[in-house]
Amino acid sequence: MSLRSSSVRLGDLLAQVRPELDRVGKELIAELRAEEWDLLPLVELAASFRGKQLRPALVLLAGRAVGALGEDHVTVAKIVELLHTATLVHDDVLDGASLRRKQATVNAAYGTEIPVLLGDYIYARAFHMSVQLTDPTCSRVLAETTRRICQGEITQILHRFDFTWDEERYYRVIVDKTATLYAAACRLGAHYAGGDAAQVEAADRFGLELGTAFQIVDDCLDLDGDETVVGKSLGTDLARGKLTLPLLWMLAQRGVGDHLANLMRGNGDERQKLRELKRAFPLEQAIAYAMEGARARLASARAALLELPPSPARDGMEGLVEYVIGRSS
């Protein structure tokens, strides 16, 4: 039940797409570097946030699972990673977060204005890279994915401290803001490898379920994680009134809900509220409940995989399911 029991090493799972994944990282930094010198330190700071490269890895794994990887896969993987980086930069403005991957965020270092523009800039670079591809599918999926990410984030913000919020809306929001990008990564990987419609849909569904589970785990880590391991500010959902799955469960418990609403609305910073949550609330049960939700999604993700032919790449995708359940950062 612990969030820290993973025995799956991400590096092993990604070994079979390692050469392409390394190209993504290297070329992305090299290409972003060829810029106005004024923007260089900013772009390098943003690039340093990237971390696990799960999304570009999914492009590559899904591609290999249905066919051969081509040059387009590396490009699509870069685009997906750029889009993710742009959302991270904007997210940190929204959250007022000061820490990301154990480093100062762009807003902590430069104030609010620069990261707003830097996110736009990185997004424009992703779009620019995308329209160079002959096949416009990537551009279309990218545009629609971005729209949904924004829609999900806006909806979430508009309903902070909205204690009428429910699980159905929670899931709708996390699908929009997180899972669509995972789905897009898998869909595009399969599409650019020449997968047929059923394979492309299966890859998309796998990504959607995996991404949904990933966000649930993320929401658990925000309450129950170790800041030194996770590498970003924790407790922000609690303090900012974001009604995540474990919080929704506690809010629905008789004799607990009202107290939790008061804690969330009350004075005190993230750390104080988090301490109080751990001290006086059934956090462990709430996390267990939420992790059950994540597991259900991961079971669906596994089911979707069965529609792809067996292969080491498919095994790698299945390994990611294990990884997501066990991750502690």
Next chain:
Amino acid sequence: MSLRSSSVRLGDLLAQVRPELDRVGKELIAELRAEEWDLLPLVELAASFRGKQLRPALVLLAGRAVGALGEDHVTVAKIVELLHTATLVHDDVLDGASLRRKQATVNAAYGTEIPVLLGDYIYARAFHMSVQLTDPTCSRVLAETTRRICQGEITQILHRFDFTWDEERYYRVIVDKTATLYAAACRLGAHYAGGDAAQVEAADRFGLELGTAFQIVDDCLDLDGDETVVGKSLGTDLARGKLTLPLLWMLAQRGVGDHLANLMRGNGDERQKLRELKRAFPLEQAIAYAMEGARARLASARAALLELPPSPARDGMEGLVEYVIGRSS
């Protein structure tokens, strides 16, 4: 020399593309309306900022000046207007502006987070519309234009209160942040009407010069305009250390420059600083100097027009040159 002497009516200039321009406005609002209901009031608020529709009008005029208008022109005009709207929404966050077109800005009404995401959302819609076009030129130009807008804005912010700033860098920034979108509008209008390379380049150059002049006039209005006419918060450049052309001229004047730097860096809000600027500085001369710069750009814009065949649409574009010089809002 006054900024308020225009006898050119914008409505007359745009009369010949009025039906298409009206379609742009109506369809844009209708299409943005077909959304998550949560986002509706936000999208409507953003749409209400649009105002003069100069950029979509340029798409249509440039198209008609070199050929016939088609369905693509209306789409491109909408895309250009959406991109402009997205930048307005983000600009208001950056400026901390409270007033836009005599209305509360999105950030004044909703705080910082929503407009960051709303700008992204609108931009994604523009991108989405663009990738539906068969000819990918619009998407390519749009991506590059967005990159340059962000680059210009970031550079400007990084050099606020940088009193080593000079005219050459001022011009480079305003070309990036403002004029490239005018250039893109004209270029795409000519391109989608089947214009030849020389015509497309001439249209681009016209837009670039017109847009540069437009920004210079904007920078003058920020210091010398009438807030009730301009309809947005004035004096922000002064208070935020943006070194615009009239300010650069004053900073270079012996016995004036140091005082101005002190005023800019000192305490006091926008209104107080603006009042002091009008009372104790050679503002009228500075504005006259900057307007000369604008006129030089407009002369180049006129010269570029001569490479297009004579037509009522070309006359309309020429009329915009007069309009920009004379505008007071």
